[in-house]
Amino acid sequence: MADTPLSQTAAKKRLVITGMGHYFPPEVLTNEFFEGLDIGAKADWTYERVGIRQRHSVLTAEDIRQLRYGLTTRQELVDAGRVATMAEMCKEPWQLALSRSEHGQESPAIDLVISGTSVPDWDIPANACSIAAGLGLECTAFDVNSACSSFVVDLHAARGLMLSEMASSVAIFNAERYSTRLDFTDRGSCMLFGDGAAATLLSSHREAHGLELIDTIVESSPSGFQSVRMAEGGLFTQNGAAVQRFAVTKTVAITRQLLARHDLVANDLAYFVSHQANYRMLTSACDKLGITPEQHLHNVELRGNQGAAGAPSVLSANWDRFKVGDLIAVAVVGSGLTWGAALFKRV
Ligand SMILES: CC(C)(COP(=O)(O)OP(=O)(O)OC[C@H]1O[C@@H](n2cnc3c(N)ncnc32)[C@H](O)[C@@H]1OP(=O)(O)O)[C@@H](O)C(=O)NCCC(=O)NCCS
CATH class of the missing domain: 3.40.47.10 (Thiolase/Chalcone synthase)
Incomplete structure (x- = not known):
């Protein structure tokens, strides 16, 4: 996209992230866990080459062992309710973002929810709709997905809409569950990812901090x-x-x-x-x-x-x-x- 800075008039409008929140699921997987999967993954190699010691997962270590040996499938885990939904993962980040913003724990009047993720829950509807419904946000909701770049792409889209006065209070959700889409027999990729979620509350209010x-x-x-x-x-x-x-x-x-x-x-x-x-x-x-x-x-x-x-x-x-x-x-x-x-x- 053209990278010309926005017009002087639009640039005068102040957009502020008033609160952010984050969440990591409780299950922690160490490099030694991946070494124990018997796929040739070396714990030291991972730390030395990638700089990762551990990561969090919506799946338990036992779920992952079952996937690695072909004893279960992702769909079976989803059907058994063993995979947290994006809406569930966004609750804690949202509460933290609200508590940090001037709105305290009360839901402010959000006029737009945007979700960007690499691993969505739904083909349809937009995942922003299921997240908004889970959080009780009844407003315009749509996805702006650009995989790992989504956070900045979502901010970019929100900024354009807010500067053109089509939205004034925007909630952005980035929830990821790569653990559900990894090949646990591939030593070169399965140890790279961790699950987590983040919420970002953007306001165009003049006094926002x-x-x-x-x-x-x-x-x-x-x-x-x-x-x-x-x-x-x-x-x-x-x-x-x-x-x-x-x-x-x-x-x-x-x-x-x-x-x-x-x-x-x-x-x-x-x-x-x-x-x-x-x-x-x-x-x-x-x-x-x-x-x-x-x-x-x-x-x-x-x-x-x-x-x-x-x-x-x-x-x-x-x-x-x-x-x-x-x-x-x-x-x-x-x-x-x-x-x-x-x-x-x-x-
Ligand atoms: C994936 C990545 C960690 C691999 O590191 P690398 O230094 O390029 O290593 P290679 O893939 O060349 O692998 C070198 C050797 O280590 C092996 N290896 C890979 N993972 C290993 C592990 N966990 N333990 C032991 N050996 C491992 C490979 O199989 C390969 O063995 P071979 O030479 O016998 O074939 C690195 O390329 C990377 O981080 N890439 C960018 C990823 C990224 O940014 N992704 C996000 C995009 S949005």
Whole structure:
């Protein structure tokens, strides 16, 4: 999409994230658990190459063992009620987002719910509808899905609608359950992902406090759509090495583009958050950008790659750390291929 900054009039409107929340299911899977699946996965290899020690899962370790040995199927687990729905996963993040916003525990008048996820519950209806229904939000609801890039793409869509006054209070939900769509016989992919959910409450109220959304950029290269994929009803697969090059290159390029648009340099940022795919990739991108370890916020080591929920769960977990005036940049990459960035200022 054209990356021209919005008009002066639109730019004067203030959009603020007034609250965020995050959630991880209680089951924790260590690298040693994957080593015990007898698929050749080495716990040390995973930590050294990917920087992940553990991740959370909506499935129990026993469910995963059963899947690995072909003793059950994803559908049987869903039918037995063993897979939390996205609406269930979004309850806690939503309550936390509300408690952090000026609305306290009361539901504010939300006029739009957007959901972006890699692993939806439903083909129809839009997953935003099932999440909104589960949370008692009776308003316009639709999906804006861009796999792991969804958080920034959702912000981008919400920003456009809010600046053109088609929405004034928007709830964004990014819930991920990769554990239900992994091949637990593939040592190269099944240990990468963790499940989690994040909620983001955006307001155009003039007095709002929180993280002001200054800018968003979204770009894609659809010719690469086969590089990371999950066919209908199928399991996750990717060309890891190629995606790794793409992810580092695009994270660096889009962050530089975002900074240049605002006459900023890396040193001006209080914090930087990126897609939580692989800690080694994150540090490589940070080194190229000149982002110091103190500026770099992440959670991939303990949460794994949570797809669309990764970057917002990092922001949410650090919500109380941000001080008025702090500038925070977020860069994401994902299947599509897609990539995007957002700039925030704590107000
Ligand atoms: C997937 C990824 C971790 C693989 O790391 P890599 O350094 O590229 O490693 P390779 O895939 O080349 O594998 C090297 C070897 O380690 C093996 N290996 C893979 N996983 C392993 C594990 N858990 N334990 C032990 N060995 C493993 C491979 O089978 C391969 O063995 P071989 O040489 O005998 O074939 C890495 O490419 C990556 O993180 N890619 C980007 C992923 C990403 O960003 N995805 C999100 C997109 S939205």
